[in-house]
Amino acid sequence: MTTLRVVVDQVLAPVPGGIGRYTAELTRALVAGAPRGCDVEGVVAAHPQADYDRLTDLVPGLSHLTKSPLGRRELGLAWQTGLLGLPGRGMVHATSLLAPLGRHDRGLNPGDQTVVTIHDTVPWTHPETLTPQGVRWHRAMAKRAHRFADAVVVPTHAVASELGDILPFGDRLRVIGGAVSDDLRVPADADELAEQLDLPERYVLSVGTLEPRKGIEPLIRALAHEDAPDLPLLVVGPEGWGDVRVDEIVASAGLPPESVRVLGHVSDAQLAVLLQRATVFVFPSLAEGFGLPVVEALSLGTPTIVSDAPALVEVAADAAVVVPREDAAGYPARLAQAIFQVVTDLELSSRLGVAGLDRARAYSWGDSADKVWQLHADL
Structure with a gap:
């Protein structure tokens, strides 16, 4: 069985925002569309059990939930500094820059690959609209992605163009957009x-x-x-x-x-x-x-x-x-x-x-x- 390990912690963020919705919707679709012989595992920071239960309700069908011993903030700092990886690494897909980015040799371990998602270039183009801490973290993680990510997903060609002017990702950039949830329907009542x-x-x-x-x-x-x-x-x-x-x-x-x-x-x-x-x-x-x-x-x-x-x-x-x-x-x-x-x-x-x-x-x-x-x- 080939497992795609998806970092889904944004779903449980204090303010999930658009990225939280993106994460839940994409992960549900990845589970539903998994090729034969493949499954999807979730990766999250440390949360109360009630949060894990809420996550599995929102994203049913995950084969497993890997739970870090670190809380969201601590995990973000650990991954930013490269102090903590992801045991067993394998095929990792991060729906944001919260990702276990580090050196890996795909020649020796061809199954090890890490893909991250950069949703916008706001930390560079409009830093005044974010917290200073958020700007520093996103810029640092983007630099790690430039060094270590095997591919970077962006939602639009506009972001691909803007990001290419900031960091030379070259042909590692892939444009994959979002969509409307099947749950967004006008009800009978x-x-x-x-x-x-x-x-x-x-x-x-x-x-x-x-x-x-x-x-x-x-x-x-x-x-x-x-x-x-x-x-x-x-x-x-x-x-x-x-x-x-x-x-x-x-x-x-x-x-x-x-x-x-x-x-x-x-x-x-x-x-x-x-x-x-x-x-x-x-x-x-x-x-x-x-x-x-x-x-x-x-x-x-x-x-x-x-x-x-x-x-x-x-x-x-x-x-x-x-x-x-x-x-x-x-x-x-x-x-x-x-x-x-x-x-x-x-x-x-x-x-x-x-x-x-x-x-x-x-x-x-x-x-x-x-x-x-x-x-x-x-x-």
């Missing part, structure tokens, strides 16, 4: 869920962790602009790093408190209802590697607006209105104008909805998993 969420008839929706990079502040200020339509903003996502105080931003923008609602974490069924019923979905991120919420919005036919971050332009293609981020002072005004355009131009809104449905079909977790299995076979 959609009306009941909409009532529970107290959804207005028309609203602007944004999804993402509440941190500076996601562009929530310019979006709120956009809704206070004279060109913006009179619609409330609903924001879905957990609190992240950074001093993003929505209530203070709303007040300083001169908007009434009820004009912006932060819903926090929601279920897949609730998210599907929120996306499908939104008048427009806006993803104003200042820097992104893929932008899974964009594909989710497109998959439900929601008219979508994105920033001109290269990865978002690549992912959305012609299925979204693109707003330039440069000239930060003018960004809210440009967002306001784009929102007004989509909300008032019914022909444009309809065209975006149809184009979005078509574009979302280009992404499949099954295809992504097949590419990962093929990558390891090629190595």
Whole structure:
């Protein structure tokens, strides 16, 4: 039996974020699509037993769970300094830079291979939007990946191009994107869920962790602009790093408190209802590697607006209105104008909805998993 050892600890991170969702979805697809004679094992840091149980519920079918004696932070530092490897190494796939990177001789041990995933170049291009510690760790692990990784997965060609200018990975870079979860479906009780969420008839929706990079502040200020339509903003996502105080931003923008609602974490069924019923979905991120919420919005036919971050332009293609981020002072005004355009131009809104449905079909977790299995076979 050939075992693919997947580092799945991001699923159990305090704020799993998009990478946590990516990890769970990809690992499920790897299990479902495992070639004959192959299975998938999970690798995690030390956690309470309840967390392990939650992980195996989220990702059923793992043949084994290798548990490090170190907690997540300690394991990250140990792997950063190369002080701790992974016993038995074998075929390792890390869904982030949290990986046991070290020297290995594939000539002597052809079954030993390590593949890591770099989701974006934010630690280099927008370091001010991350914690200093996070920037240092990501840069250090990327250097270790450059020295020791057999391949590096990136989610878009945009990230591949940007990363290639930072570290010369050459032909070790492989582009394998994400996709929409099969769980993101509008349920039969959609009306009941909409009532529970107290959804207005028309609203602007944004999804993402509440941190500076996601562009929530310019979006709120956009809704206070004279060109913006009179619609409330609903924001879905957990609190992240950074001093993003929505209530203070709303007040300083001169908007009434009820004009912006932060819903926090929601279920897949609730998210599907929120996306499908939104008048427009806006993803104003200042820097992104893929932008899974964009594909989710497109998959439900929601008219979508994105920033001109290269990865978002690549992912959305012609299925979204693109707003330039440069000239930060003018960004809210440009967002306001784009929102007004989509909300008032019914022909444009309809065209975006149809184009979005078509574009979302280009992404499949099954295809992504097949590419990962093929990558390891090629190595």
